[in-house]
Amino acid sequence: MKMTTDTQRLAQNRFFETISRRISLGAFQKHEAVQSEDGIVVHYLYDPPYEKSGGNNKSFSGALQTAASTCGVIYKDEFYDLKSSKAWTINAPLFGIPFGARHISVHIELPDSASVRPEGYRQFLRYVEGEQEQVATNHFSERVAALRPQWLIDIIRSLAPDARSSDDIRDELQKLLDELRVRRTAPKVEVDGPELATPEIGVGFISTRDGSRSSGGSKPRPTHSNISFAPTGAKAAALWEGKERAPEIIPLTTQEEVEEKNLKGRAARYYPTGELFVNMLYPAVEEMRTKLVDEYASAQDIESMREHAQQAAEQSMVLRVGRAAVYALAKQLNHEWDNEAVGFALRPESLSLAADDYQSSLQSARRSMGRVFRPNRGETEEEQAVELVA
Structure with missing residues (x-):
């Protein structure tokens, strides 16, 4: 969309570009779309600081649209629950982005077949099933953190503030947690839960009964031994044995x-x-x-x-x-x-x-x-x- 000088504040005619168009034109230094198994695509965009003005992102230069980082849910090319500026940077650590959120945008794109639908005025997106609650970006925070590409993780680490050693304090807090017997909340099985759970023996389970000795040859009954899921062959450290x-x-x-x-x-x-x-x-x-x-x-x-x-x-x-x-x-x-x-x-x-x-x-x-x-x-x-x- 062409915007002439009498319709915008800049001295020359400018074009208003959509996000997808800006991506194709290379407005962002880094961009990657990662697709999960259920068809949801997470877009990660990195817009570095603008050299002439550290308070803005690089794509701010000569642009009509805002260069503020954002996080939102996309459904059929429409944004829902869009967060920007402080509303985004405050919540960013939940998405695995504790540092540099003002330069990093995350867009969660749902497939057209997703069990959601817009409200009449298209202000909100609701789930079709269950209590039909509103779809929120925070519902996908764990997925976004898990799918982060390595280049983004490296950028986040590089943007971390200079750390002052607090190991002694953290050790003292850990001892206090242990004395108070505080444990992490164990996962609960729900019929309509987002993750598939099976009773099969696996990491985090031990068998409490030998099926061969049971009448009728029933299967062994598993029980939780450790709520921390670890790779095969990994040994759980004392810190991970259910402790907070x-x-x-x-x-x-x-x-x-x-x-x-x-x-x-x-x-x-x-x-x-x-x-x-x-x-x-x-x-x-x-x-x-x-x-x-x-x-x-x-x-x-x-x-x-x-x-x-x-x-x-x-x-x-x-x-x-x-x-x-x-x-x-x-x-x-x-x-x-x-x-x-x-x-x-x-x-x-x-x-x-x-x-x-x-x-x-x-x-x-x-x-x-x-x-x-x-x-x-x-x-x-x-x-x-x-x-x-x-």
Whole structure:
């Protein structure tokens, strides 16, 4: 569609291009369509940052249409439940895209034979069977993550922020999870479930009865031995034997990263996929750092003391937020807490309240700072005595 200068803001006549047309013209640096066994095609598109304006994608240059990354469901050449900008970047980790979602688009194309139909005004797409709920992009998140091509995985890794070691904190959270006996939710068999389940012996099952010894030669009865599905011959590590895994802690250190995950004014966001994004620009970090710097202002190495104070403030907030997430996950064991209640406990607002309580972490931070910047009191008194004798 040709758009003349009097119909658009650019100085020259431009053409409005559809997404498929833009793909064929090479507007995106990378694109791949991956088809699953049931006919669903997942389109992965990578639009790198624009060199002249890092806040935009490359296809923004000279284009009439928006260059924002998107995620949506396509049915008969129409988009449904389209998400863009923050609505997409917040949900992207569920699709296996924890980093760089502002440059990556995912379009889930359903076959024409899919058991869905549009509503009368074509605003929503509904399933034909069951309760006829609306079709949502999140329904396909696991499929999108599983089908990601290797080049996309490499790009996601390259766009990850510089990681600060949180192994000690994650180990501590794992120990807490183990003590609370928190286990992952086991898969349940449903008649109309999306995955095919059979009673045959396989990975994750053991036989509890020998069919040859049973009357009538009935088949052995299998039972779950491990809910983690592994390749043939693989040995399950202790961490995978049904235990809930400690969250993967991902610190966000720039304003851009914080805004991408919609964490401005909030301390952290937890995803069911196991990532815990922590806003290191949250005010509680600066408040605790300032207090520690004031208390140890007499240290000889001021710069080193400030670095230790910053690290102590950051690590303590990560630990507070992580422990809050762990205790929220532990509420799954409480029958009085349903999934919705657990979800509320894991919301950014709830985790922010835990982050705000930096006073509870001060004593531990003081001990850590004191071992480095405050001389042992006994040694100080002894040195003073020697000086008096001299």
